[in-house]
Amino acid sequence: MNTVTRPRILVVGAGFAGVECVRRLERKLSPDEADVTLVTPFAYQLYLPLLPQVASGVLTPQSIAVSLRRSKKYRTRIIPGGAIGVDLKAKVCVIRTITDEIVNEPYDYIVLAPGSITRTFDIPGLTEHAFGMKTLAEAAYIRDHVISQLDLADASQDPQERASRLQFVVVGGGYAGTETAACLQRLTHAAVKRYPRLDPGLIKWHLIDIAPKLMPELGEKLGRSAQEILQRRGIEISLGTSIGKAGPEEVTFTDGRVIPTRTLIWTAGVVASPLIATLGAETVKGRLAVAAEMNLPGCDGVFALGDSAAVPDLAKGDGAMCPPTAQHALRQGKHVADNVIASLRGQSMTPYVHKDLGLVVDLGGTDAVSKPLGIELRGLPAQAVARGYHWSALRTNVAKTRVMTNWLLNAVAGDDFVRTGFQARKPARLKDFEYTDAYMTPEQVRAHVEGAGRR
Structure with a gap:
């Protein structure tokens, strides 16, 4: 009996780009036209821009984690696990499942949207003593950690220990x-009022960056406005500075200052997922070099987008690449799905073009700066635009309802300072949340795939 095998479309990653791609494929492809599979460690889409509000307790973790299994109408097969290598020649993706089993997943078309990881440098003690802000677990853990520092400072009889626990x-x-600095500073400022033994003046937040300006993408005026807002709150901002060494109880800045602290939060940029390096293909600053149609030249059926792909920004021109933002990822996901369908049907693909709609920065409370369509806003108007944009970008009505309810409850009832108990276990740091050592080398991928083929 002759059986007809449907084309296999494999999507790697359940971020903005991957989920938008999958949903569009499901809407535009008939069930007998192709099989769609999604590889992701967690069966939810995380709305990353709102992580700082989870860390500060304004939003609950589940409100920004949109379940991929909630609806019964979707037909995509979900593989719980992480892609750790891709053999472009054999058209096989190597996956480590949540049970630690390594399996080979063949494909006819692959869409690579594995996202990014926190960018780190060879700074002594950084990965051992710093927290990141890239995953839902990190945001929840940091909230527990920050509140626990207030509890431990309140319990301490040592003035030096107390001072170090209250510096961030x-x-x-x-x-x-x-x-992150803005939201967590508001949390500690509100929480310390419940600790009568603690001097509020001991709580100090430091925001440092090697760049000469804060958020230069906002422009001179808005960037300066944001800096002034934070400084009025008491946050000490040091520009042109980074850290030279990190320890369990202190951090040394590159300008020589030594800050006694038990809390170092590292948010100094991102890099493409290590999965990209397993392909052995051309990259641009670690991101996979793709054409404007988001396909990999010379490799049939391979597409990449989002944070891990160097997608030409045709709207800007001059060789610019699309920045790793949710705004681009959402639109790239839909566009790459259309190009996959066009390729599958033997039609022409179209290049991705999107003009940036602007930037929004929520500093908590009534403080914000926004630049929608080039219009500079501050204060409440900027806050309305920032939250309105985030709210509208949430994919489901359930998520929108949860987020709006959280915002309203926080505005009316204020913050709460409950620890969930993460701190009772072994302390975790940046290296414990992002599994960067799980990926194969290109040689290991080929050897694994060839070995599996001989068995």
Whole structure:
């Protein structure tokens, strides 16, 4: 009996790009036209821009983790696990499942949207003593950690220990770092009022960045406005500075200052997922070099997008690449799905073009700076635009309802300072949340695939 095998479309990653791609494939392809499979360690889409609000307790973790299994109408097969290598020649993706089993997943078309990981440098003690702000677990863990520092400082009889526990350092003056420092500073400022033995003046937040300006993408005026807002709150901002060494109880800045602290939060940029390096293909600053149609030249059926792909920004021109933002990832996901379908049907693919709609930065409370369509806003108008944009970008009505309810409850009832108990276990740091040592080398991928083929 002759059987007809449907084309296999494999999507790697359940971020903005991957999920938008999958949903569009499901809507535009008939069930007998192709099989769609999604590889992701967690069966939810994480709304990354709102992580700082989870860390500060304004939002609950589940409100920004949109379940991929909630609806019964979707037909995509989900493989719980992480892609650790891709053999482009054999058209096989190597996956480590959540049971630690390594399996080979063949494909006819592959869409690589594995996202990014925290960018680190060879700084002594960094990965051992710093926290990141890239995963839901990190945001929840940091909230517990920060509140626990207040509890431990309140219980301590040692003035030096108390002072060190009440100093906090955030490295990275981009959106993630600025919003993290802003939101967590508001949390500690509100919480310390419940600790009558603690001197509020001992709580100090430091925001440092090697760049000469805070959030330069916002422009001179808005960047300066954001800096002034944070400084009025008491956050000490040091530009042109980074850290030279990190320890369990202190951090040394590159300008020679030594800050006694038990909290170092590292948000100094991201790099493409290590999965990209397993392909052995051309990269641009670690991101896979793709054409404007988001396909990999010379490799049939291979597409890449989002943070891990160097997608030409045709709207800007001059060789610019699309920045790793949610705004681009959402639109690239839909566009790459259309190009996959066009390729499958033997039609022409189209290049990706999108003009940036602007930037929003939520600094907590009524403080924000935004630049929608080039219009500079501050204060409440900027806050309305920032939260309106984030709210509208949430994919489901359930997520929108949860986020809006959290915002309203926080505005009316204020913050709460409950620890969930993560700190009772072994302390975790940046290296414990991002499994960067799980990936294969290109040689290991080929050897594994060839070995499996002989068995």
